Amino acid sequence: MIRETEVPKVKNKFHYWTAFMFYTDVSVYRSTLVCSDHVLSVVGVGAASLAKLTFMVGGVEEEYTAAQELLTCMGANVVYCGQVGTGQAAKICNNMLLAIGMIGTAETMNLGIRLGLDPKLLAQILNMSSGRCWSSDSYNPVPGVMEGVPSGNNYQGGFGTTLMAKDLGLAQHTATNTKTPVPLGSLAHQIYRVMCARGYANKDFSSVFQFLREQEEEPEKKGD
Template identity: 85%
Template sequence: MGNPMAKNLMKHGYPLVIYDVFPDACKEFHDAGEQVVSSPADVAEKADRIITMLPTSTNAIEAYSGANGILKKVKKGSLLIDSSTIDPAVSKELAKEVERMGAVFMDAPVSGGVGAARSGNLTFMVGGVEEEFAAAQELLGCMGANVVYCGAVGTGQAAKICNNMLLAITMIGTAETMNLGIRLGLDPKLLAKILNMSSGRCWSSDTYNPVPGVMDGVPSANNYQGGFGTTLMAKDLGLAQDSATSTKSPILLGSQAHQIYRMMCAKGYSKKDFSSVFQYLREEETF
């Protein structure tokens, strides 16, 4: 995700200072003349507008508060935007640490996947001090079609977690529906067409269909390679589960979705796109 996001900043004329834990990920930026440094702290020393995109809460904590983290060399007045999807409580703690250093922290997780990142059509859900939103919007607008202010720090994460829980539920529902229809003798393309002109229509059916051969340009057309990994979906559903527990919110379908994606990871689907739940349902006969 960070790669195409950075490229869109380049297209808008922003010079970049880049760090990635995997040096090879920075090679094309180095070849293009951008600065590549050896730690998050080095980024903070050279830049006062920093965007992070990381897989987990643990990675985010390390990038900001670790031995070579951003907070070791952050400059007063810097704007730090975290576009990772992490626990809202972690975002709030990082914001406190950043504020003590005289800088500003905003959480701005994204929706839309790698395709939207490449085309600059991501949706950013932003939490933080409202007075700083305009500065964040200027940068995020280079990478996204929608930049939405959600409220205080952590509310961006809250919105993203809610979105991804619904996405997981509707993807599983779409996969179950398509599988049932196919086994009842319906052509999958015809069934998808009917769903998408009827009340069952959703993003998982009309934009990201999980059935191979129904749509081009989606992971199901490429053996579920690329896209949004099953491991990441399981992680996000875990965040939803934790948030539901802390707020005493019943998430019956969300909990079931979490269990399904955890089982998929255990069954060898961890590196496949989350729409591979269709393949999982087709192959598992023990439900």
């Protein structure tokens, strides 16, 4: 945690929060000095205590500059995105891509395992090839492939499936309002909503691998 003596002194007080709002509704917050969000580069309270969060900040640039030192107490990366609301926009885009990438990684790993490949070997190959992504090399969803990630702890901790479904819902809302086609984002939203209804709500979002494995078992059970 940040000790009081470590918090830098600033001349003015800042109204600051990391909650999400609909990007299209942010005009009511224009009077706020600084508005920011943290991205899922490293997850949770533990990441904040280690100062490893990434903050994407929207607001008046002068106020952002004054608050930057304070934000670095919790974040390894602090990025100014523009006016109020652009921080939320950046996070929406990041988390939609994160969900799509995680589902793709889970599908790929599952297919490789079904084809007889060792999951650790497959992950190694992916991570030295063009298929490499954050979900494959830093947050692999297959149990036993990596240590220190939720997949190695029955998908406990990390970033919850419910939260991912919520963020994807926000992405869908903004995509509809801006008339932006997001077919993969829409499909990812549907998958995570189904997961929430199937008992995965409190598990980490990488549990989509386990969910897919469960789906392949269902036809076999029905056949019995």
